[in-house]
Amino acid sequence: MDATMAARPKNEQESAPGPIHIIGGGVAGLATAYFLARMGRATATQVTLLEREEGTGRHSSGLNAAILRTAIGQATTRRLAEESAAFFKSPPPDFCDGPLVNPTGLVLFEPGCEEVLAARTACRALSAEEAAALLPHYATRGRRAFHVTDEGQLDIAALLAAYERGARAAGVTLRNKCEVAKITTRACRGSGGGAQRTPKRKVTGLELADGETLATEAVVLAAGGWAGLLGGGAGSRLTLTPKRRHLMVSAPDENIDPTWPVAWSDGDGFYAKPESGGLMLSACDQSPVHPDHCTTDPAVLDQLAAKTARHLPAFADAGVASFWCAMRTFAPDEHFRIGPDPDVAGLFWVAALGGHGMTCSPAIGRLAANDVVQQAAALRQLA
Numbered sequence: 354m355d356a357t358m359a360a361r362p363k364n365e366q367e368s369a370p371g372p373i374h375i376i377g378g379g380v381a382g383l384a385t386a387y388f389l390a391r392m393g394r395a396t397a398t399q400v401t402l403l404e405r406e407e408g409t410g411r412h413s414s415g416l417n418a419a420i421l422r423t424a425i426g427q428a429t430t431r432r433l434a435e436e437s438a439a440f441f442k443s444p445p446p447d448f449c450d451g452p453l454v455n456p457t458g459l460v461l462f463e464p465g466c467e468e469v470l471a472a473r474t475a476c477r478a479l480s481a482e483e484a485a486a487l488l489p490h491y492a493t494r495g496r497r498a499f500h501v502t503d504e505g506q507l508d509i510a511a512l513l514a515a516y517e518r519g520a521r522a523a524g525v526t527l528r529n530k531c532e533v534a535k536i537t538t539r540a541c542r543g544s545g546g547g548a549q550r551t552p553k554r555k556v557t558g559l560e561l562a563d564g565e566t567l568a569t570e571a572v573v574l575a576a577g578g579w580a581g582l583l584g585g586g587a588g589s590r591l592t593l594t595p596k597r598r599h600l601m602v603s604a605p606d607e608n609i610d611p612t613w614p615v616a617w618s619d620g621d622g623f624y625a626k627p628e629s630g631g632l633m634l635s636a637c638d639q640s641p642v643h644p645d646h647c648t649t650d651p652a653v654l655d656q657l658a659a660k661t662a663r664h665l666p667a668f669a670d671a672g673v674a675s676f677w678c679a680m681r682t683f684a685p686d687e688h689f690r691i692g693p694d695p696d697v698a699g700l701f702w703v704a705a706l707g708g709h710g711m712t713c714s715p716a717i718g719r720l721a722a723n724d725v726v727q728q729a730a731a732l733r734q735l736a
């Protein structure tokens with residue numbers, strides 16, 4: 354995957370195919386719509402984003418921890434995160450009104466990503482005294498920690514609004530309360546022969562839950578935890594697993610300093626950061642769920658209490674201000690799925706973003722939009 358924002362496909366200026374439909378108004382769909390619009394596609398052809406809810410960002414993209422962290426073990430994902438961090442720090446002039454990142458910093462306890470962190474300029478190992486000063490209530494004693502100074506918290510509402518505004522301004526149509534029931538396909542003539550893998554089916558349109566049908570040439574599947582079900586129904590062999598994760602925000606407490614950095618213990622699966630006067634806490638739980646049945650499990654509060662007692666003993670008995678869950682969706686190898694489906698022509702995936710979809714969204718949107726545009730001519734020629 355090419356991870357440079359500057360790269361533009363040679364055939365970017367070629368004529369577009371018929372209508373393009375994006376399913377899902379989370380960060381994946383919105384970022385793809387924004388970059389398609391930026392490439393001039395929304396004026397050259399009809400780009401429509403279909404979202405089932407009353408508004409965009411109502412699922413994982415609006416319910417996450419909003420942490421910008423580029424120290425990621427997987428090299429490909431890390432490169433996308435680094436490209437995206439550069440975008441957030443210096444977005445296009447008309448993208449947003451204020452900063453997208455609040456660089457409160459991250460303190461990452463080992464084990465986890467030490468080699469990546471050691472190579473960073475805006476990162477250094479902390480002495481025990483420095484760690485204790487940065488995180489006065491955290492159990493830092495005897496634990497090696499790294500301080501990443503230029504990352505921290507993302508302004509999710511501003512980011513989603515910026516993608517949406519930019520997409521709309523350049524001609525993308527957004528339809529909320531619009532549920533896609535089925536992606537329709539037909540068999541490709543002459544498929545299946547030869548050594549090269551050719552698509553077996555081609556996308557023809559969409560059936561909506563209210564009975565409306567839409568003809569289309571390209572479908573961008575950005576439906577988060579539901580993407581696997583929709584893709585499977587269209588004949589794709591890609592399997593995705595949505596996994597539930599909980600977040601809790603503790604009751605407001607005047608001892609909590611809103612400028613504290615995010616503290617993250619990969620080894621124990623725990624992170625904490627200031628939020629709404631309290632602390633946002635996660636036990637990094639992950640259990641597979643059906644996307645229609647992602648509801649909170651009170652037992653996770655016990656796990657969280659045990660981990661909080663270990664890492665933040667002063668807050669072990671903090672009250673619960675809010676507690677919720679959402680889905681992180683994974684492919685079997687835990688890599689993102691961005692690009693055309695090998696079996697279904699006209700079907701493009703922007704899914705399986707796991708726990709990094711917000712951080713990597715500019716790079717994800719750019720890659721997805723490039724793929725759709727690059728394949729446009731080939732799609733039209735496919736019988």
Ligand SMILES: Cc1cc2nc3c(=O)[nH]c(=O)nc-3n(C[C@H](O)[C@H](O)[C@H](O)COP(=O)(O)OP(=O)(O)OC[C@H]3O[C@@H](n4cnc5c(N)ncnc54)[C@H](O)[C@@H]3O)c2cc1C
Pocket residue numbers: 376377378379380381382403404405406409410411412413414415416417418419420421531532533534575576577578579580583597598599600678679680681703704705706707708709710711712713
């Ligand atoms: C607890 C938690 C914490 C996280 N923390 C972070 C973090 O700190 N940093 C980070 O980078 N990432 C984080 N993530 C990951 C990030 O939230 C996801 O990677 C990202 O939101 C995925 O975006 P998405 O657009 O693929 O999915 P979603 O946001 O779920 O969007 C999918 C959309 O598709 C719509 N849809 C589904 N089916 C249909 C249909 N049939 N018709 C029409 N619309 C449909 C849904 O309504 C939804 O709006 C976290 C995730 C969780 C769960």
